[in-house]
Amino acid sequence: MSHPAQENAINAGRLTRILIYTVLIFFVIYYLLPLWVMVSNSLKTLDEIRGGDMLAPPADITFEPWRQAWSQTQIGVEATGLKPYFLNSIIMVVPAVLLSTLLGALNGYVMTKWEFPGVNLIFGAMLLACFIPFQIVLIPMARILGMLGLAGTLGGLIMVHTVYGLGFTTLFFRNYYAAFPTELVRAAQIDGAGFFQVFRRILLPSSGPIIVVTIIWQFTNVWNDFLFGASFSGYSSTPITVALNNLVNSSTGVKEYNVHFAGAILAALPTLVVYIVSGRYFVRGLMAGAVKG
Amino acid sequence: MRDRFQEWVPRIVLAPSFAAVLIFVYGFILYTGWLSMTNSRMLPNNDFIGLANYTKLFGLKHWHIALTNLAIFGVLYIVISSVLGLFLAILLDQQIRNEGFIRTVYLYPMAISFIVTGVAWKWFLDPGIGLENTMHQWGWESFEFRWIKDRDFAIYTIVIAAIWQSSGYVMAMFLAGLRGVDNEIIKAAQVDGASGFLIYRRIIIPMMRPVFLSAFVVLTHLAIKSYDLVVAMTGGGPGRATEVPATFMYSYTFTRNQMGVGASSAIIMLIMVFSIVVPYLYSEIRHGEKQK
Amino acid sequence: MASLTTKNLTKSFGTVEVLKGIDLEIDDGGFLVLVGPSGCGKSTLLNCIAGLEKTTSGEIRIGERNVEGLHPSQRDIAMVFQSYALYPNMTVRGNISFGMEIRGIDKAEQERAIAEVAEILQIGDLLDRKPMQLSGGQRQRVAMGRALVRHPQVFLFDEPLSNLDAKLRVDMRTEIKRLHHRLGTTIVYVTHDQIEALTLASKIAVLEAGYLQQAGTPDEVYNDPANMFVADFMGSPSMNLIESTLVEAGTGLAIVISGHGGSEITLPAPDTPEMRKHVGGPVVFGIRPEAMTDPDGADRTSPRIETRDCFIEVSQPAGSDTFALTPLGGKECIARFRADARIELGAFAPVSFNMTKAVFFDPITTDRIR
Numbered sequence: 001m002s003h004p005a006q007e008n009a010i011n012a013g014r015l016t017r018i019l020i021y022t023v024l025i026f027f028v029i030y031y032l033l034p035l036w037v038m039v040s041n042s043l044k045t046l047d048e049i050r051g052g053d054m055l056a057p058p059a060d061i062t063f064e065p066w067r068q069a070w071s072q073t074q075i076g077v078e079a080t081g082l083k084p085y086f087l088n089s090i091i092m093v094v095p096a097v098l099l100s101t102l103l104g105a106l107n108g109y110v111m112t113k114w115e116f117p118g119v120n121l122i123f124g125a126m127l128l129a130c131f132i133p134f135q136i137v138l139i140p141m142a143r144i145l146g147m148l149g150l151a152g153t154l155g156g157l158i159m160v161h162t163v164y165g166l167g168f169t170t171l172f173f174r175n176y177y178a179a180f181p182t183e184l185v186r187a188a189q190i191d192g193a194g195f196f197q198v199f200r201r202i203l204l205p206s207s208g209p210i211i212v213v214t215i216i217w218q219f220t221n222v223w224n225d226f227l228f229g230a231s232f233s234g235y236s237s238t239p240i241t242v243a244l245n246n247l248v249n250s251s252t253g254v255k256e257y258n259v260h261f262a263g264a265i266l267a268a269l270p271t272l273v274v275y276i277v278s279g280r281y282f283v284r285g286l287m288a289g290a291v292k293g
Numbered sequence: 294m295r296d297r298f299q300e301w302v303p304r305i306v307l308a309p310s311f312a313a314v315l316i317f318v319y320g321f322i323l324y325t326g327w328l329s330m331t332n333s334r335m336l337p338n339n340d341f342i343g344l345a346n347y348t349k350l351f352g353l354k355h356w357h358i359a360l361t362n363l364a365i366f367g368v369l370y371i372v373i374s375s376v377l378g379l380f381l382a383i384l385l386d387q388q389i390r391n392e393g394f395i396r397t398v399y400l401y402p403m404a405i406s407f408i409v410t411g412v413a414w415k416w417f418l419d420p421g422i423g424l425e426n427t428m429h430q431w432g433w434e435s436f437e438f439r440w441i442k443d444r445d446f447a448i449y450t451i452v453i454a455a456i457w458q459s460s461g462y463v464m465a466m467f468l469a470g471l472r473g474v475d476n477e478i479i480k481a482a483q484v485d486g487a488s489g490f491l492i493y494r495r496i497i498i499p500m501m502r503p504v505f506l507s508a509f510v511v512l513t514h515l516a517i518k519s520y521d522l523v524v525a526m527t528g529g530g531p532g533r534a535t536e537v538p539a540t541f542m543y544s545y546t547f548t549r550n551q552m553g554v555g556a557s558s559a560i561i562m563l564i565m566v567f568s569i570v571v572p573y574l575y576s577e578i579r580h581g582e583k584q585k
Numbered sequence: 586m587a588s589l590t591t592k593n594l595t596k597s598f599g600t601v602e603v604l605k606g607i608d609l610e611i612d613d614g615g616f617l618v619l620v621g622p623s624g625c626g627k628s629t630l631l632n633c634i635a636g637l638e639k640t641t642s643g644e645i646r647i648g649e650r651n652v653e654g655l656h657p658s659q660r661d662i663a664m665v666f667q668s669y670a671l672y673p674n675m676t677v678r679g680n681i682s683f684g685m686e687i688r689g690i691d692k693a694e695q696e697r698a699i700a701e702v703a704e705i706l707q708i709g710d711l712l713d714r715k716p717m718q719l720s721g722g723q724r725q726r727v728a729m730g731r732a733l734v735r736h737p738q739v740f741l742f743d744e745p746l747s748n749l750d751a752k753l754r755v756d757m758r759t760e761i762k763r764l765h766h767r768l769g770t771t772i773v774y775v776t777h778d779q780i781e782a783l784t785l786a787s788k789i790a791v792l793e794a795g796y797l798q799q800a801g802t803p804d805e806v807y808n809d810p811a812n813m814f815v816a817d818f819m820g821s822p823s824m825n826l827i828e829s830t831l832v833e834a835g836t837g838l839a840i841v842i843s844g845h846g847g848s849e850i851t852l853p854a855p856d857t858p859e860m861r862k863h864v865g866g867p868v869v870f871g872i873r874p875e876a877m878t879d880p881d882g883a884d885r886t887s888p889r890i891e892t893r894d895c896f897i898e899v900s901q902p903a904g905s906d907t908f909a910l911t912p913l914g915g916k917e918c919i920a921r922f923r924a925d926a927r928i929e930l931g932a933f934a935p936v937s938f939n940m941t942k943a944v945f946f947d948p949i950t951t952d953r954i955r
Contacts, residue, residue, distance in 0.1 A: 012847050035879035048659050157590050181668055181670060183667070183670035184669065184670045184671075184672060184673075186635075186657075186664070186666070187664065187666060187671075187672070187731075188672070189637065189656070189657045189658065190635060190637075190658060190662065190663065190664050190682070190684070191683050191684030191687055192656075192658030192659075192684055192687040192688055193658075193683075197687065201672075201683070202672055202674075205673075205674035206674055210839040239870060254679075269745075281941065293761045
């Protein structure tokens, strides 16, 4: 995405350019609108939302909905706010991301620099696994987690996310290391470096960009996951996406829209921050995830 | 001694991941396949009943609704996202000032979860407090937009939200593709006297075929797997009006205690995804090999 | 320092046999150049010697030691790669000391060794730079420094000069030769450039399609090629390989070559038992351009100069010489005239053949007829 704009540009008159900018700005508004709605309404009182204009900025800014969403609102049976679920998500995301990234890096290293017969078949199997609809594994996974005593625990979720993240992390590192000069590995071998020394001293120091891409990709996917969270989490291990959905779609009580919006922003905040801070790497991950092989 | 060990290290390192994928993906597919041929209810059992679950599945009105919805959702989502994505990419490719900012805005929805997207659009399209109410406030008293509450139209609101979420992504794919077009080809076309949109229509867009293919595969895959967005926006309702295969599978398996039928629906979903993805990956990998 | 021997070495990748029984020997302190077109197996052979590829069968000995199954780092070799393979994340100093660090050599000793190679290669002022900041020639020196610091039994070079521009390549060639002279270490050097092979080697091994075509001194390989492939591959411009017919002429043998427009020339051929077997049939007459000259430019020390009229089609002045193209045996042949020789195009001119340099090949087997 960092390529310079090239001269595909149409030599257009002023009018056309004004039209182009108008359309582009229209879509800027379209994409920002839901975010604006969430932010402005999360700062309004419930009365103002009910009686008023959703697109208008808050008349009286109140942070009460945020406080409610974070630590007070009722989710399920307890009035804890989203805080514990936010923490659950963090406890789940960090090890799942680190583990799957590390394993992906090692797998990619083996698949490109230590090929042995059958390695491409293994890669094919892992690549295809990226695309299964996860519905296909829900039933057996629930059983296995039960057998391992991990049902309804964060440990179980960590395992699930690590396993189903492996395909993509391996793909990322494999494609990256495929372009890494094999002669460097050979030079290091002649210098006496073993399998892990080559990895740690030669490949890892040059893997910065792909590590960032992979971590962002995995972080986004695991944080935003709903299906596994809904299927395998228990009372004390519910991640934030599931908690948010419970909050918004609970059929009892008054609908506190402002609290819902504040909660939605809270749930979106970590990945949004990552995107804004390192958008370039995020896009690279998306591209790598789309164009395979 | 050390050398023999060194030779085995790579295999030992790869083994856990391979074993995990073998069991947790392929083993599980087989197990679900087996369950789909048993009369498992709340818990899995091993009473083999052949393809009875599939017969039952395709006799269910509920499943037909889910498939119809998937077809409507899938076609609109894929077509509109692709067209919109390509359109925006072409506009952004015209040496636009602040391109970086605009790109960032177009793409950010991809960073947030479908649940959040669902919440935002659910209330934004809610007649009581959302768009309709706002228009009334602005003085357009006759404005009516209550699709999300309407059995016949609710599925289209999901399309709207899904397009909002992923069209920026498609835009980014096309933009990368446009930037990859060889400058000299465009210059050659200009020398030939072609200009402006003609170059796009005749030269550049036809060269985007691989991007169309990638976008198609990614979007199809997302469409068939879509679960979160439906749950967050409509919960499959009103009634069952927005049920899709993913929600169908979940409810039959875990809340209606018809695990056998749920498993068979999961297998159908797998077949749908693989029939798109496998040929694609195969051709991509073969293409990659050729390039070597 | 040690000798190096390979015995009946084979290597297959899957069903593809890349090396088909290579027997090679280089003496202690020798400079062996493996040369051949790309895909001939020369780099694979080098990698097998280094231990980077496992051999399929056969034996490699460094000194008296069979190195089969030994890790590359335990073979007492050092290698310079085509891309130099400098670790991008380390400084020049780090690149040179990495191997010593892995082997657990103490810091002071490392510093001493680095200083030594830095002095030999004059890279002292580059030690704290990263490879990215170096020019091609400097990278080349660092790569050699990394190899040098190990004091190996055998140096392996894998096309080390192919990434340099023409001028630098000549400089580095001289440098490598000087280094070899100074250190006296056995070197195995892979290149596809036959000039590099001729200038550097004490022994050249010509490989093609996984077979060793010929191994010998540069002089042997150049003047006494074992087959048509070697004759054609070594030397630039390459040897003229001219189709001819071998006939009896009086008491001896002669070859008849078709020339321009139905003309023919006849040249005497050596009368040996092997040659006699081909009488009446086709043989390939091989002669290098420098043995086909204008009469005034002919080698006066040669006892057997034969001068014939040949039709000159094109001339290509090349500074020190002028190449004249003449059709012989249905092909354009190159003769090397003095730069100031007067050449008239489109006419017959006398050409002197130095028959002491002539070689003959069997057109079917492509082997030499002696």
